[in-house]
Amino acid sequence: xxxxxETAPDVLxxxxxxxxxxxxxxxxxxxxxxxxxxxxxxxxxxxxMTAAGLWAPFLxxxxxxxxxxxxxxxxxxxxxxxxxxxxxxxLTVHTMVSWAVQRWGSPAQREQWVPALGRGDVLAAFxxxxxxxxxxxxxIASNVVEKNGGWVLNGVKKWITNGQRAxxxxxxxxxxxxxxxFLVPRDSPGVEVTPIEDMLGTRASMIAEISFRDVALGPxxxxxxxxxxxxxxxxxxxxxxxYSVATGSVGIVQAALEACAAxxxxxxxxxxxxxxxxxxxxxxxxxxxxxxxxxxxVAEAGRLKDAGEASTxxxxxxAKYFASTAAARHASEAVxxxxxxxxxxxxxxxxxxxxxxxxxxxxxxxxxxRITIASQAEREII
Amino acid sequence: MSGNAKDQILDFVRARYPQAEIDETQDIFAxxxxxxxxxxxxxxxxxxxxxxxxxxxxxxxxxxxSATSMAELVDRLSPARV
Ligand SMILES: Cc1cc2nc3c(=O)[nH]c(=O)nc-3n(C[C@H](O)[C@H](O)[C@H](O)COP(=O)(O)OP(=O)(O)OC[C@H]3O[C@@H](n4cnc5c(N)ncnc54)[C@H](O)[C@@H]3O)c2cc1C
Numbered sequence: 001x002x003x004x005x006e007t008a009p010d011v012l013x014x015x016x017x018x019x020x021x022x023x024x025x026x027x028x029x030x031x032x033x034x035x036x037x038x039x040x041x042x043x044x045x046x047x048x049m050t051a052a053g054l055w056a057p058f059l060x061x062x063x064x065x066x067x068x069x070x071x072x073x074x075x076x077x078x079x080x081x082x083x084x085x086x087x088x089x090x091l092t093v094h095t096m097v098s099w100a101v102q103r104w105g106s107p108a109q110r111e112q113w114v115p116a117l118g119r120g121d122v123l124a125a126f127x128x129x130x131x132x133x134x135x136x137x138x139x140i141a142s143n144v145v146e147k148n149g150g151w152v153l154n155g156v157k158k159w160i161t162n163g164q165r166a167x168x169x170x171x172x173x174x175x176x177x178x179x180x181x182f183l184v185p186r187d188s189p190g191v192e193v194t195p196i197e198d199m200l201g202t203r204a205s206m207i208a209e210i211s212f213r214d215v216a217l218g219p220x221x222x223x224x225x226x227x228x229x230x231x232x233x234x235x236x237x238x239x240x241x242x243y244s245v246a247t248g249s250v251g252i253v254q255a256a257l258e259a260c261a262a263x264x265x266x267x268x269x270x271x272x273x274x275x276x277x278x279x280x281x282x283x284x285x286x287x288x289x290x291x292x293x294x295x296x297x298v299a300e301a302g303r304l305k306d307a308g309e310a311s312t313x314x315x316x317x318x319a320k321y322f323a324s325t326a327a328a329r330h331a332s333e334a335v336x337x338x339x340x341x342x343x344x345x346x347x348x349x350x351x352x353x354x355x356x357x358x359x360x361x362x363x364x365x366x367x368x369x370r371i372t373i374a375s376q377a378e379r380e381i382i
Numbered sequence: 383m384s385g386n387a388k389d390q391i392l393d394f395v396r397a398r399y400p401q402a403e404i405d406e407t408q409d410i411f412a413x414x415x416x417x418x419x420x421x422x423x424x425x426x427x428x429x430x431x432x433x434x435x436x437x438x439x440x441x442x443x444x445x446x447x448s449a450t451s452m453a454e455l456v457d458r459l460s461p462a463r464v
Contacts, residue, residue: 235422
């Protein structure tokens with residue numbers, strides 16, 4: 001079968017914010033509410049994203065990637081998040097796994113997976129949370145034991161974004177000494193995927209529960225070092241995921257702002273346009289200000305990532321905390337500004353409202369963000 | 383071993399934990415400072431500051447226990463100086 005990537009390799013290519021915006025406005029915005037209602041992103045869009053080079057454009061050029069810097073990647077993810085948080089979520093988890101394999105993989109693992117992840121021939125999901133452990137990653141019960149020079153994996157992972165569709169799972173499990181990260185192809189015997197339907201938000205992100213029963217893995221399934229530094233695979237991967245969710249949250253604020261600015265310019269109440277009412281103006285002004293502030297925080301975190309600065313990790317926590325809370329606040333106000341129309345299907349703001357709530361829970365909930373930021377407060381003394 | 387590298391590493395650790403008194407041989411793990419966030423920051427700091435890439439097989443706890451052991455790691459990874 002000829003794919004879109006082969007028939008139209010360049011015309012749809014996303015390389016920066018501008019081309020991402022064009023892609024999103026053409027291929028995502030008109031359909032995002034339908035994805036949300038159907039609870040899935042269609043294969044056709046996944047293929048278009050492959051053709052656009054959207055899956056992991058930050059991978060180095062010598063692996064077939066685009067070598068995109070992380071500030072630009074953030075701008076691209078913001079644009080996708082403006083269009084549809086479910087699609088952005090698919091990109092987020094794929095980004096996390098692709099980065100982890102590129103950063104921590106052995107030469108053989110990189111050769112096996114990176115080009116395919118870069119193209120989007122293999123889609124990936126990130127499997128940390130379990131029925132009994134979310135915020136506290138050290139509480140996971142999934143485990144591996146060494147056997148015949150390889151590993152045997154047992155456990156259940158829950159709330160796995162793109163679990164319904166992904167081809168490769170990065171699974172965190174207990175080893176004899178610590179927690180390790182394991183690459184598990186979906187078609188491994190003993191892997192069972194159960195869709196989770198009807199989520200509150202990011203309803204099209206194809207979430208699943210995945211159980212692993214006596215899954216036999218080769219020695220090359222372990223990604224990165226074992227022992228104390230195994231925690232870094234998790235920290236680094238979550239850091240990039242958090243960055244992507246922060247950018248997506250900016251996208252939600254921007255989408256709320258655009259929807260409200262348009263609606264308030266048309267809708268009249270008592271003979272006045274909504275946009276001329278001081279209480280509505282207050283909401284719009286806060287959206288404009290927070291969109292800009294959140295975007296700057298995200299850009300700063302991205303700039304520090306590109307520079308390899310250790311301070312990017314805290315900068316990303318701060319950016320995600322600010323952007324996700326701003327998204328939840330402004331998506332709520334966006335529904336308010338739309339009145340009953342905000343509660344129906346004719347406008348995107350109800351979806352933004354539901355999606356925004358999720359941003360306060362994933363990749364470090366608000367509470368965990370506040371605890372982490374506060375624990376480093378003394379660093380801010382200047 | 384590069385004394386300069388050791389000092390820079392010590393400065394980094396002290397800046398993160400200003401309340402603690404840390405010297406170059408002290409085991410920062412034994413002091414209970416290291417969580418996975420700080421471990422990641424340490425690795426990023428070393429890679430950026432000394433322009434090295436730490437391979438997986440050098441990511442061992444013993445290489446990160448003290449400023450001295452980290453400076454030795456930097457020396458091993460740095461291209462030989464003439
Ligand atoms: C739409 C969606 C997609 C997801 N996708 C993925 C995925 O792809 N992969 C994956 O691994 N996981 C995924 N998750 C799971 C997500 O990472 C977890 O929901 C998140 O880490 C929180 O864990 P939890 O839900 O178990 O809440 P818990 O950890 O049980 O926390 C419950 C509440 O207590 C608060 N809390 C926790 N600790 C403290 C504390 N010390 N002090 C004060 N309050 C605290 C939390 O903030 C939260 O409000 C997804 C979740 C959602 C909703």
